[in-house]
Amino acid sequence: xxxxxxxxxxxxxxxxxxxxxxxxxxxxxxxxxxxxxxxxxxxxxxxxxxxxxxxxxxxxxxxxxxxxxxxxxxxxxxxxxxxxxxxxxxxxxxxxxxxxxxxxxxxxxxxxxxxxxxxxxxxxxxxxxxxxxxxxxxxxxxxxxxxxxxxxxxxxxxxxxxxxxxxxxxxxxxxxxxxxxxxxxxxxxxxxxxxxxxxxxxxxxxxxxxxxxxxxxxxxxxxxxxxxxxxxxxxxxxxxxxxxxxxxxxxxxxxxxxxxxxxxxxxxxxxxxxxxxxxxxxxxxxxxxxxxxxxxxxxxxxxxxxxxxxxxxxxxxxxxxxxxxxxxxxxxxxxxxxxxxxxxxxxxxxxxxx
Amino acid sequence: xxxxxxxxxxxxxxxxxxxxxxxxxxxxxxxxxxxxxxxxxxxxxxxxxxxxxxxxxxxxxxxxxxxxxxxxxxxxxxxxxxxxxxxxxxxxxxxxxxxxxxxxxxxxxxxxxxxxxxxxxxxxxxxxxxxxxxxxxxxxxxxxxxxxxxxxxxxxxxxxxxxxxxxxxxxxxxxxxxxxxxxxxxxxxxxxxxxxxxxxxxxxxxxxxxxxxxxxxxxxxxxxxxxxxxxxxxxxxxxxxxxxxxxxxxxxxxxxxxxxxxxxxxxxxxxxxxxxxxxxxxxxxxxxxxxxxxxxxxxxxxxxxxxxxxxxxxxxxxxxxxxxxxxxxxxxxxxxxxxxxxxxxxxxxxxxxxxxxxxxxxxxxxxxxxxxxxxxxxxxxxxxxxxxxxxxxxxxxxxxxxxxxxxxxxxxxxxxxxxxxxxxxxxxxxxxxxxxxxxxxxxxxxxxxxxxxxxxxxxxxxxxxxxxxxxxxxxxxxxxxxxxxxxxxxxxxxxx
Numbered sequence: 001x002x003x004x005x006x007x008x009x010x011x012x013x014x015x016x017x018x019x020x021x022x023x024x025x026x027x028x029x030x031x032x033x034x035x036x037x038x039x040x041x042x043x044x045x046x047x048x049x050x051x052x053x054x055x056x057x058x059x060x061x062x063x064x065x066x067x068x069x070x071x072x073x074x075x076x077x078x079x080x081x082x083x084x085x086x087x088x089x090x091x092x093x094x095x096x097x098x099x100x101x102x103x104x105x106x107x108x109x110x111x112x113x114x115x116x117x118x119x120x121x122x123x124x125x126x127x128x129x130x131x132x133x134x135x136x137x138x139x140x141x142x143x144x145x146x147x148x149x150x151x152x153x154x155x156x157x158x159x160x161x162x163x164x165x166x167x168x169x170x171x172x173x174x175x176x177x178x179x180x181x182x183x184x185x186x187x188x189x190x191x192x193x194x195x196x197x198x199x200x201x202x203x204x205x206x207x208x209x210x211x212x213x214x215x216x217x218x219x220x221x222x223x224x225x226x227x228x229x230x231x232x233x234x235x236x237x238x239x240x241x242x243x244x245x246x247x248x249x250x251x252x253x254x255x256x257x258x259x260x261x262x263x264x265x266x267x268x269x270x271x272x273x274x275x276x277x278x279x280x281x282x283x284x285x286x287x288x289x290x291x292x293x294x295x296x297x298x299x300x301x302x303x304x305x306x307x308x309x310x311x312x313x314x315x316x317x318x319x320x321x322x323x324x325x326x327x328x329x330x331x332x333x334x335x336x337x338x339x340x341x342x343x344x345x346x347x348x349x350x351x352x353x354x
Numbered sequence: 355x356x357x358x359x360x361x362x363x364x365x366x367x368x369x370x371x372x373x374x375x376x377x378x379x380x381x382x383x384x385x386x387x388x389x390x391x392x393x394x395x396x397x398x399x400x401x402x403x404x405x406x407x408x409x410x411x412x413x414x415x416x417x418x419x420x421x422x423x424x425x426x427x428x429x430x431x432x433x434x435x436x437x438x439x440x441x442x443x444x445x446x447x448x449x450x451x452x453x454x455x456x457x458x459x460x461x462x463x464x465x466x467x468x469x470x471x472x473x474x475x476x477x478x479x480x481x482x483x484x485x486x487x488x489x490x491x492x493x494x495x496x497x498x499x500x501x502x503x504x505x506x507x508x509x510x511x512x513x514x515x516x517x518x519x520x521x522x523x524x525x526x527x528x529x530x531x532x533x534x535x536x537x538x539x540x541x542x543x544x545x546x547x548x549x550x551x552x553x554x555x556x557x558x559x560x561x562x563x564x565x566x567x568x569x570x571x572x573x574x575x576x577x578x579x580x581x582x583x584x585x586x587x588x589x590x591x592x593x594x595x596x597x598x599x600x601x602x603x604x605x606x607x608x609x610x611x612x613x614x615x616x617x618x619x620x621x622x623x624x625x626x627x628x629x630x631x632x633x634x635x636x637x638x639x640x641x642x643x644x645x646x647x648x649x650x651x652x653x654x655x656x657x658x659x660x661x662x663x664x665x666x667x668x669x670x671x672x673x674x675x676x677x678x679x680x681x682x683x684x685x686x687x688x689x690x691x692x693x694x695x696x697x698x699x700x701x702x703x704x705x706x707x708x709x710x711x712x713x714x715x716x717x718x719x720x721x722x723x724x725x726x727x728x729x730x731x732x733x734x735x736x737x738x739x740x741x742x743x744x745x746x747x748x749x750x751x752x753x754x755x756x757x758x759x760x761x762x763x764x765x766x767x768x769x770x771x772x773x774x775x776x777x778x779x780x781x782x783x784x785x786x787x788x789x790x791x792x793x794x795x796x797x798x799x800x801x802x803x804x805x806x807x808x809x810x811x812x813x814x815x816x817x818x819x820x821x822x823x824x825x826x827x828x829x830x831x832x833x834x835x836x837x838x839x840x841x842x843x844x845x846x847x848x849x850x
Contacts, residue, residue: 066592222639222641235622240636241579
């Protein structure tokens with residue numbers, strides 16, 4: 001018995017040790033280092049891009065991207081074993097940086113927040129003086145829209161609604177504000193307008209507007225935790241579920257590039273609007289290397305533009321816009337700042353108790 | 355030595371990064387129709403799904419209780435995320451099916467609904483006036499009923515009288531969407547329609563199981579769509595999970611799911627086939643908190659649903675002595691309010707319910723009936739259970755004959771109640787009438803009593819063959835109590 005097993009064991013040992021040597025040499029020779037990162041779901045398709053993966057492999061990286069709600073990433077999600085976190089939104093990144101004591105982070109690209117809507121819905125909003133046609137896109141007057149919500153209007157109450165005579169309340173769908181950045185940006189925007197076009201600075205101001213803000217979320221009912229959820233509803237289930245959805249501009253543009261939008265879909269910019277920065281927070285030295293690469297490599301930034309993100313270099317983005325005929329608003333002037341992390345956090349908490 | 359070798363080999367495989375090739379999934383019975391696809395998946399990507407089927411709340415309870423599953427797969431994960439969000443690591447919707455109402459062609463005409471955009475309000479009015487009798491699963495046991503209940507609440511608001519009218523039409527209930535569909539086929543002559551997944555309703559038409567086709571209604575206020583998210587629960591299985599998701603969401607498999615199961619694809623890359631009606635899917639809001647969900651469920655069970663009249667025919671023969679009678683008493687005390695688990699709360703005897711107990715050994719007891727108004731009667735029932743005494747002999751069919759004779763009198767007097775009989779026996783019939791004598795007497799019953807379904811529980815040395823025959827005769831279903839009598843009784847509550 002032993003005579004048979006001993007040689008087998010030695011063989012296995014040799015193979016095993018050989019494998020270990022092979023892999024470690026492989027890494028020194030430039031075989032890919034596996035990186036694991038937590039990313040907001042809006043960047044999932046970007047990380048799956050074969051061209052990006054091949055550039056990263058060329059630089060010695062293989063990235064496993066796990067999608068997590070950006071705000072969960074900064075609060076409840078366990079990042080042990082992760083090389084980087086790549087949330088959407090400066091508030092989440094700010095908190096991560098502080099909690100993980102990270103000094104350098106990377107502003108990789110940014111996106112204005114927009115609304116994905118439909119031509120028939122757009123026509124109703126125009127007929128009711130809430131939005132205006134800017135050619136390739138619409139512009140939503142946020143203050144006027146909030147008046148409709150305040151008056152508890154339903155789509156069936158509005159003028160010219162023959163094509164969308166639905167008894168649902170007039171609302172913009174968002175993700176769950178507790179876990180996702182895009183909903184937090186929605187809150188930032190709505191609170192700014194309700195606060196007389198001023199960024200909410202303190203608890204007194206926040207308390208005053210909470211009664212007007214709460215129904216914007218509460219009436220939606222159950223909300224998905226990450227931004228892919230409501231946009232997927234828009235794409236899959238359509239106008240019946242999602243007449244208006246608050247998303248990143250990139251989510252819409254990515255689909256324009258892929259020509260996968262239906263002709264009746266329409267892009268709408270809120271006025272004012274708010275930007276989301278996509279900030280990579282490294283948690284290991286390899287994470288730092290990846291951050292540098294994503295921010296500075298023009299080829300990677302070009303790929304990002306194809307997924308609708310606005311890189312820091314506007315020339316790269318403009319080339320993509322021309323190439324694919326993206327229906328974007330170029331002169332984004334009326335842009336507000338989100339409140340700081342604590343104020344935003346307090347507002348979200350006060351909504352939960354409403 | 356051999357064990358050492360296995361250990362070393364397995365260590366070596368782990369260090370080489372060999373992936374585990376199974377995914378342990380707890381799933382709703384609705385996804386059972388995907389099993390042929392699971393077989394091919396094993397062949398195509400080498401991942402085997404080990405599926406444990408479970409009811410809605412039962413599944414949520416097991417996950418929340420920390421049971422070790424890699425993933426969950428129910429028709430929606432909203433409720434799971436409301437009560438156990440920390441266990442949900444990732445989710446990906448695999449397919450879509452709205453919960454809608456299928457109505458017989460002649461009923462659509464009779465109600466003047468042809469060409470009209472029907473509302474849940476219209477449906478509630480028709481049901482309240484007795485003009486629409488439909489099948490729908492029990493919301494505390496099955497996801498299609500649960501989803502419909504949440505939708506109807508969103509559409510009709512908290513108008514309890516309106517909801518009560520709506521549910522007056524729910525004359526057939528069940529604990530599973532698939533069983534409900536089979537029961538609908540059996541009882542189609544006496545029903546007007548069924549609330550179920552679009553996929554189930556379309557399948558009935560495709561498989562030519564109906565004498566009269568069902569027309570699908572997508573009420574104007576909206577519907578709730580089941581989106582079947584495959585939900586990751588174990589971080590260690592992330593890679594296998596992703597492989598499964600990528601496979602299921604490939605265009606090839608999405609097309610196959612659409613064609614074979616008549617569910618809508620969860621990708622815009624696969625175009626909807628002509629099998630699906632061109633309906634505007636207006637989506638109703640789903641409750642935002644677990645507390646809202648439990649309020650809605652609680653009101654349905656205690657105030658809005660058709661009140662149940664549940665008849666229990668219980669074996670108290672000598673062979674039940676010891677552990678058996680103890681577990682029967684425990685199960686019954688659980689139904690009488692002693693089980694404080696999530697499923698226990700919703701399966702306990704509800705306000706307005708009538709509970710009738712008939713016991714048998716060689717002799718059959720007089721039916722004893724309680725009208726539940728609250729805790730007092732539940733306590734009274736527990737006391738009755740505690741006082742159960744064993745006799746000799748097993749006169750199963752005499753017991754059942756007593757139950758149906760009782761129902762022949764009570765059913766006509768209680769047109770707004772839902773009646774059912776549960777039979778629990780642990781042995782062979784050895785006294786009184788036999789199966790064929792019972793069958794003859796059952797067949798001679800007036801229709802009202804004959805329509806009452808019998809749910810036998812397999813237990814001890816009970817005769818499986820005869821239990822199956824009883825279920826088939828009455829349109830009921832057999833439940834297996836051999837592993838857990840308590841679980842079997844709770845499951846039956848979904849059918850009462």
